[in-house]
Amino acid sequence: MTSMTPEVNASAPSQTLKFPDREIRVGISQCLLGEKVRFDGGHKHAHYCTDVLGKYFTFVPTCPEVGAGMGTPREPIRLVNMNDEVRVRGTKSDDDYTEALTHFSEQAVKRLTGLSGYILLGKSPSCGMERVKVYRENGYRSDITQGGVFAETLMRTYPELPVEESGRLNDPQLRESFLTRVYAYHTWQAMIEEGITPKALLDFHTQYKPLLMAHNQQAYRDLGKWLAGVDKTSVVQKAKEYLPKFMAILKQPATRQNHTNTLMHLQGYLKNNLSSAERQHLRQTIDNYRTGMIPLIAPLVLMRHLFEVHGCEYAGNYRYLFPYPESLAIDGV
Ligand code: SF4
Numbered sequence: 001m002t003s004m005t006p007e008v009n010a011s012a013p014s015q016t017l018k019f020p021d022r023e024i025r026v027g028i029s030q031c032l033l034g035e036k037v038r039f040d041g042g043h044k045h046a047h048y049c050t051d052v053l054g055k056y057f058t059f060v061p062t063c064p065e066v067g068a069g070m071g072t073p074r075e076p077i078r079l080v081n082m083n084d085e086v087r088v089r090g091t092k093s094d095d096d097y098t099e100a101l102t103h104f105s106e107q108a109v110k111r112l113t114g115l116s117g118y119i120l121l122g123k124s125p126s127c128g129m130e131r132v133k134v135y136r137e138n139g140y141r142s143d144i145t146q147g148g149v150f151a152e153t154l155m156r157t158y159p160e161l162p163v164e165e166s167g168r169l170n171d172p173q174l175r176e177s178f179l180t181r182v183y184a185y186h187t188w189q190a191m192i193e194e195g196i197t198p199k200a201l202l203d204f205h206t207q208y209k210p211l212l213m214a215h216n217q218q219a220y221r222d223l224g225k226w227l228a229g230v231d232k233t234s235v236v237q238k239a240k241e242y243l244p245k246f247m248a249i250l251k252q253p254a255t256r257q258n259h260t261n262t263l264m265h266l267q268g269y270l271k272n273n274l275s276s277a278e279r280q281h282l283r284q285t286i287d288n289y290r291t292g293m294i295p296l297i298a299p300l301v302l303m304r305h306l307f308e309v310h311g312c313e314y315a316g317n318y319r320y321l322f323p324y325p326e327s328l329a330i331d332g333v
Contacts, residue, residue: 017207017322019183020190023058026182027118027154029127030063032166037063041073044121046166052331053119057182060115064126064150068104070097079125079134079149081142086134088125088149098149101126105153115161116189117182118154122165126150129165160185160247172295173253180323181250184208187319188243196239198230208246210320214254214262223249260290262320263299270303273310282306297329 030037034045049059066072075090077097088097105126120127128148136142147155155163162181168174191200205227212220223245230238263286274282285299304321 017317017319019325020187022186022190024056024116024182024186025060025114026053026057027112027115028059028061029119029121029124029166030061030066032119032121033059033061035061035063037066037072039065039072039074039076044166046119046169048169049119049166052328055331056325056328057117060112062108062112062150064101064105064108064148067108068097068100070100077125079132079146080137081134081144082137086144086146101149102153105150108150109153109157112154112158114189115158116186117162117164117178119169120148120151120163120165122167124148129155129163160243162247162251176296176323176329177250177253179328180211181247183324184211184250184319185247188246192239196235198232198235201230201235201239201242202227205242207317207319210262210266210318211254211323212246212249213265214258214320215249215252217258217261219245219249219252256290256292259296260286263289263303266303266318266320270306270310274306278306297326301326301329 028049029044031042031044032046032049034043034050036043038044053059065074065077070077075092075095077088078091079086080089081087088101089095090097120129122128123132125132126148127150129151130147131145132148134142134144134146146152151163155161162178162185164174164178169178188204191204194200205224209220209224212223223242226245227238227242267282267286270282271279282299282302285294285302288294289296289299300321300323304326307321
């Protein structure tokens with residue numbers, strides 16, 4: 001188990017953590033909302049997005065192909081490698097839509113400020129996050145894949161923005177990762193809006209320590225050392241440099257083993273307070289998570305409950321235990 005001795009002298013916050021009381025705006029491929037904007041006049045309604053996430057997020061929809069003036073219904077398009085340049089071409093007419101789609105994407109993305117996340121439809125030459133097929137001029141598939149035109153523009157413009165494809169949200173670990181990053185980014189945005197101070201930055205880091213540890217133990221230690229010594233003069237620049245480092249760590253998959261280590265570490269805060277039945281229950285729940293029988297939310301919920309019952313202010317204020325609202329986690333199961 002890794003030591004959690006703080007590298008920075010941030011004081012632990014005194015209240016159980018809450019999320020900022022401000023709207024969470026999340027961009028989304030418009031067809032995922034059930035709107036008939038696809039090339040064939042259909043949609044790709046993602047019920048998890050509208051029925052579950054829609055209760056927590058304010059969606060900001062965009063259909064880049066409609067926005068680029070291509071109309072509905074329209075000729076389907078694909079990415080084609082032409083003389084080492086990837087172009088957007090019609091599958092029937094060979095019309096070239098590259099400039100129209102690129103221009104719209106650049107303009108639209110500039111307007112999408114203040115988002116805390118983005119959900120895209122996969123495989124689309126406009127919206128696919130990655131692994132979109134690129135064809136040769138002769139119509140056969142090439143060996144290359146890449147993101148769609150709009151998606152690449154979005155991710156290049158906002159490299160820290162949490163982005164995920166709707167289909168991948170069916171995977172519990174990818175869903176947990178996306179929701180955690182959306183809420184972390186949203187919390188960061190609220191803090192910056194209020195005005196960054198050394199204390200606010202150190203408190204933020206303290207709250208996220210175990211979460212960072214679960215994603216990458218070495219990077220977590222390095223970030224803590226790098227942040228030590230932040231003061232009024234350096235805080236604005238430090239915050240600017242901190243965010244990409246922080247989001248990059250959260251983007252790395254948190255392994256079950258690292259989560260188990262983190263849970264066992266937090267369990268240590270409770271050990272003197274628990275009855276033997278509670279201790280046994282917690283140990284069993286962590287072990288069930290370790291062996292893949294239950295999702296992460298199960299030990300997290302139990303641990304939150306035990307911290308509430310027995311009280312342990314320091315650990316109870318870690319975002320690791322409250323990465324996103326509990327009701328959202330239960331809705332998503
Ligand atoms: S361009 Fe994007 S939003 Fe529009 S239909 Fe295609 S995948 Fe959906």
